[in-house]
Amino acid sequence: MTNRFDRHAQGVYIIAATPFAEDGSLDLESTDRMVDFYLDCGVTGMTILGIMGEAPKLSGEESAQFATRVLDRVAGRVPVIVGVSGAGLDPMKALTDRVMAAGAAGVMVAPMPSLQTDAQQKKYFAQVCQTLGPDVPICLQDYPMTTKVNFSTETLLDIFRDNPQIIMLKHEDWPGLNKLDRMRAETGSDQIDRISILVGNAALFLPQELQRGADGAMTGFAYPEMLVEVVRRHQAGDVDGAEDLFDAYLPMVRYEQQLGLGLAIRKEILHRRGVLASPKVRAPGPVMSAADHADLTRLMARLDQKLAALDT
């Protein structure tokens, strides 16, 4: 039974999309296909209802329905983390209880925009832990570009030390390489237990981050097989091979990493790859222009060429 994650979690926890039909309703068939696709790619975990999962655009009922469907389909083969961030602790607790009962491995919590000082940040995560209870493993999301909350390394370390149920960091501060160094070096010590560090920020710095000790990636890149293979090669000691493969995909990684628009691009790629029946994004949300579609077609063709060249 691998439906838990722990302080040694590694590999790729893919950030899952939430599939919709053209009319905007939940597409549960595509959900099943997407889960199968991710598992076939070799992911070691899955994170649903994150920012890319359009969580704030779902009703509470839809969130629970979607989470249950994913958990049923995964059936314990890999741990599933559920995003539960929000402005109130009561709704967070309710959603957490519901998904944990349905088999989730833990939850992910990003800070609210109002947490502007170290003291507010520490207090908030203490409240979150107390509210959710000590049995719920938590992944803390550090993503200032989107949350508008900046954690110092010192503050993050304090939060991890003081709240032992927070066992994973979704690292996506930017620039953040030196923060990652310190988070790696100053945990796993007498004072703070080891934590799992998975990197996000669209994986734009994945090779550099692995070289600095990241345990893997947690992001929604629409070619999860690349993330899986890059981490695999790196862990097998093939640091250059890992970076060579990554670099072949980098033009696409870079193209996906367009804040806001990236969600539409990822859904479109998953649609083109046959995973999602529709690339539909709920409103208000980004819409790709004809020129964006043309960019994507071109970049996908160039990617095929690069991969072919790597194989020879």
Place this chain on the structure above:
Amino acid sequence: MTNRFDRHAQGVYIIAATPFAEDGSLDLESTDRMVDFYLDCGVTGMTILGIMGEAPKLSGEESAQFATRVLDRVAGRVPVIVGVSGAGLDPMKALTDRVMAAGAAGVMVAPMPSLQTDAQQKKYFAQVCQTLGPDVPICLQDYPMTTKVNFSTETLLDIFRDNPQIIMLKHEDWPGLNKLDRMRAETGSDQIDRISILVGNAALFLPQELQRGADGAMTGFAYPEMLVEVVRRHQAGDVDGAEDLFDAYLPMVRYEQQLGLGLAIRKEILHRRGVLASPKVRAPGPVMSAADHADLTRLMARLDQKLAALDT
């Protein structure tokens, strides 16, 4: 039947608190008592589930339960506006349908923080109107200090002109007196119909705003009788008398207008006045210190003295 509001709405639309018991559950008895209190104060309308109403800390079910309770108690005596702001249009539509069916007069919508340009703002409110349907009257909330969204006067005028179902402005830009002037002067013309302008921002500039043509106030000051009487005097031509009364309350208005903390102060005053059984605020939320309580005791006593002096 006065359960609608229109372009001529005036007086005081009180921003209602959401009463909780000490254990954090909805307190429906205090809800009834609060509604009665507001009506006894002479308000001409009520706005629930706004920022002060702790809306993001309620589940969907609780929001509907609370709204229904208020609407039942009000029983059509004054129009009730329901805050439905949020990140997704689907949940906004669902809540709107539910409360309109239950007798709400309309809804209030504040912009999302991501709406940073005039073009984004216009597009969003067009989407909102299309989603909610033309039969739902809308109050637009312009409150940059909290929403982090700044509308130019030009953009606001465009939005009102292009979306005739937006008929009321909750004006709480700060500094905002000259914006108010222009919103008054440039609506009610051939091109843009008259709109109702009610002022918020804790009513800190209420006399000045009435003098510049505001139709009244929409804020949650814990002494609604002052707001009602100030507007009444002003409309009766007693401009000085209105401002004299306001100035007596100004030290308290100023004390309440502490961003974030103000919610706790207002609930505490309503509690001390016998309206709310408990001043409970849901987490994460502000908590008054002992010194804050002492401030409040002192300011309430001084207010009594000032009012006594005015009466003589």
Place this chain on the structure above:
Amino acid sequence: MTNRFDRHAQGVYIIAATPFAEDGSLDLESTDRMVDFYLDCGVTGMTILGIMGEAPKLSGEESAQFATRVLDRVAGRVPVIVGVSGAGLDPMKALTDRVMAAGAAGVMVAPMPSLQTDAQQKKYFAQVCQTLGPDVPICLQDYPMTTKVNFSTETLLDIFRDNPQIIMLKHEDWPGLNKLDRMRAETGSDQIDRISILVGNAALFLPQELQRGADGAMTGFAYPEMLVEVVRRHQAGDVDGAEDLFDAYLPMVRYEQQLGLGLAIRKEILHRRGVLASPKVRAPGPVMSAADHADLTRLMARLDQKLAALDT
């Protein structure tokens, strides 16, 4: 010789305007008159080239010329603090050296907007102290509404403890009363020496802040005599009398506290009171509308009436 300030500084350090002629040039005659006016009001210090002093709109040469003129006119009767905030430490050092040589008592430093974490804030103030040298007394300005930098109380305490030349806090966080409590309670101890705490934020909470232990005010209210007398009464034990006087001025304090526009209002009042030859504000800057002028006329008349009533 009182041209130094220390950890016991109290009373009113008035934030000085920078007078311009109608053509935008420095008005040194009005500068002299303004200095005399402030001294006649009984201020215990003066702060120039702050945010209200339009410092970023002056050339380096003009800043030095204006500072020298003020220092010459003050002639050591009260300490003068000079605002030297900026994006680079080299220009800060150059201006500091120049004004300290000319007789300034010390400098005021606000954080740059990029200092978003506690670690960055601590590092920056350490760098500032090292750059300016240990002989320069520093007032730290904590004004999040304008600087966009939020200090936790803990971080402020660390900065004061680690940098003994920072001896004064310009407290204008909002809401900030409980922060003030802690800054008062946790300095003047074995670990951190006493600091002088003067309050800003337009003095909107001056009585409450004095009651919580503030040493006085540092703000640019255009009736400095009120600030002086309120602090005097409070220190003499007449807490109610202090607050009564303050409350009479509160409608004007509130009107001046309009972010951005406040500068124009203050200059206009100083002009009407005969202090400044012109209310000129350099571009880009706020301009009062006709309605703003009418507001001011009305509020000044009402203030006179209130003061007359207090005297009887």
Place this chain on the structure above:
Amino acid sequence: MTNRFDRHAQGVYIIAATPFAEDGSLDLESTDRMVDFYLDCGVTGMTILGIMGEAPKLSGEESAQFATRVLDRVAGRVPVIVGVSGAGLDPMKALTDRVMAAGAAGVMVAPMPSLQTDAQQKKYFAQVCQTLGPDVPICLQDYPMTTKVNFSTETLLDIFRDNPQIIMLKHEDWPGLNKLDRMRAETGSDQIDRISILVGNAALFLPQELQRGADGAMTGFAYPEMLVEVVRRHQAGDVDGAEDLFDAYLPMVRYEQQLGLGLAIRKEILHRRGVLASPKVRAPGPVMSAADHADLTRLMARLDQKLAALDT
């Protein structure tokens, strides 16, 4: 004489560093060498005293001294644009007059952070144009990630139409590809003259931007020869060849594009390439860690390999 730029400016306007000696003083010898290096790379223009040029850390005197040195060394071979952004129009005017007299081709102006609405943005650029006078060609910098100012396409178009001396756009909004499309399509018409569009944002999307009609790049990438050759190939019709070359450099482009830290990385590369005697950045500023240096060494070696592979 090519020291002017016009609405058809194209190619690469390199963003120049400001070289310092280890002790922090201006390094004018390195300045000469840097100018020669840029010209040898084939740039068609140069932009100095921008954000990367550490302008706010220079005194007015140093700015003028550095600008004069660059202008003298360039000697009219390519146009030089000077960044003059700042909080006050008077200092902006003074610096503009000085550098235009010394032979600058024009100036670059970024918006102040306070310009949060379309109306404020339009008013500000009208003021800037009026202040600087109609003979000064202006490049408008649209870089929200750093300036915190978001222009809608509509607003930008209005600004260009209403202020004919603004003839160039430094396009670095992100995501910004569709904005670029519209700026290209809706200028060069009856209503708005053609404008030159050069792209920044570290050139992360340069091929896509050229494909959408950008005229070239204005950024500070430490391998200007890549920018020059990519633009040349693209303009010669070799769209694939342009993108192939770009992709080889993309891992480095991506590594440099670390907000804040990027400046230190660029100076370090220019130092390693023999252009700058020292990679010194003035305080407060970024400092590379040992791990950053190791990253850079690795990425530079990998770049050499990729370029060698491209040549074969």
